[in-house]
Amino acid sequence: MTTAVETFEALRRRLTGALAVPGEPLYAELATGFNVAIAATPAAVVEARDARDVAEAVRFAAATGRAVAVQATGHGLAGPLDGAILLHTRRLDECVVHPDGWARVGAGVRWQQVLDAAAPHGLAPLCGSATGVGVVGYTTGGGLGPVARTFGWASDRVRAIEIVTGDGVARRVTAVDEPELFWGVRGGKGALGVVTALEFDLVPLPSLYAGALYFAGADASVVMHRWREWSSALPPEATTSLALLQLPPMPGVPEPLAGTFTVAVRFAWTGTPESGEAVLAPLRAAAAPLIDAVRTIPYAAIGMVHADPPGPMPALEETDLLSSLPAEAVDALLAVAGPDARSPQVIVELRQLGGALAAEPAHPSALCHRDAAFVLTIIGVPAPPVAEAIVPHAAALRSALAPWATGGALPNHGAAAGQERIARSYDPATLARLTSLAERYDPANVLRAGQVPLRSAA
Structure with missing residues (x-):
């Protein structure tokens, strides 16, 4: 009988980062989300060190018929992730603030890190009300913060996205390069891929x-x-x-x-x-x-x-x-x-x-x-x-x-999965366009375990 360790040994050898399975201390540490009312039980957790690790895990999932979910802080955890590979991004911790008004951050960065790095320059990121939340999950879900009526949604300030799409390809996405993905990732959360880095504008507000x-x-x-x-x-x-x-x-x-x-x-x-x-x-x-x-x-x-x-x-x-x-x-x-x-x-x-x-x-x-x-x-x-x-x-x-009530919901509020919630988060035209993009960029449907699973396991 093949053990969990043997099942994932081939993936482990390809990684720069770590892989943990149930029973190992690192698994217990990384599989726990912010909402401890939800017990996550993925088949394995990959602690990615770089975008290449993310791509290896996504391709392995596609080859073995598994789903992939992603977590930095666990604030968006919406289900148990049974049988999935959980990609943990806390080691993707690059955080660079440019004095001329923009920042580049890795997928493991929390808002307080950006706040502290931007403060000496009199600059402000459009963070959320909880500054311990991860930048990427918050921003790709729209991003509604304490000064939002003045400056708008955080996702509208994004200038570039680095992402491993569901087909295992690492891409750099902007309004000019990969415009369809640039449209879909901003608001679509993790429906199209695993974001490894974001670049976004800051506002002058000391x-x-x-x-x-x-x-x-x-x-x-x-x-x-x-x-x-x-x-x-x-x-x-x-x-x-x-x-x-x-x-x-x-x-x-x-x-x-x-x-x-x-x-x-x-x-x-x-x-x-x-x-x-x-x-x-x-x-x-x-x-x-x-x-x-x-x-x-x-x-x-x-x-x-x-x-x-x-x-x-x-x-x-x-x-x-x-x-x-x-x-x-x-x-x-x-x-x-x-x-x-x-x-x-x-x-x-x-x-x-x-x-x-x-x-x-x-x-x-x-x-x-x-x-x-x-x-x-x-x-x-x-x-x-x-x-x-x-x-x-x-x-x-x-x-x-x-x-x-309008019948709608924001992707980041009241974390939940399922088709009923997806239908509340997006109007029919947007949902149809997102689903079409998912079929193109995630042909094996590996992203079905995320907070925005556009297609079922079937």
């Missing part, structure tokens, strides 16, 4: 007026309705979100927020601090904040705006896009997830879209739903005593907001 206001749960209705009215007139210099929080008492959670229901209003302003303070004044006056953490900060500290958890945790997520947020929608949300609703969710968040996010990019991409007004994200932690209530409650919350 600091900004940003942070969060935290209010008591008793003020949730007043704050939410004020936020709804206030946000409807915001200029594109402002990006904001609101979250209903039930944070557990644990290290890193401030005392006024731990173990109780609170409301967070996040705010990032790219104009002058004085004008930002004036714009935020109506929210500050809505109720007395428990914590007022809005101030001028270095852009490299932008992770404090959302204060997302830095370490792995179990989570169940759901998401929807909303076309509008009238007062009736706020009341419907509060009825199901407000302070008196006994919601089991840790976070129920609304992010305002619009501004630069609604603009057409210089180079079209596979990213859809640019006309949505808000994105709803529901996050529950499956732990006693609320574990069994999380999924049905999330369904009830989505049902309550269904009159304002």
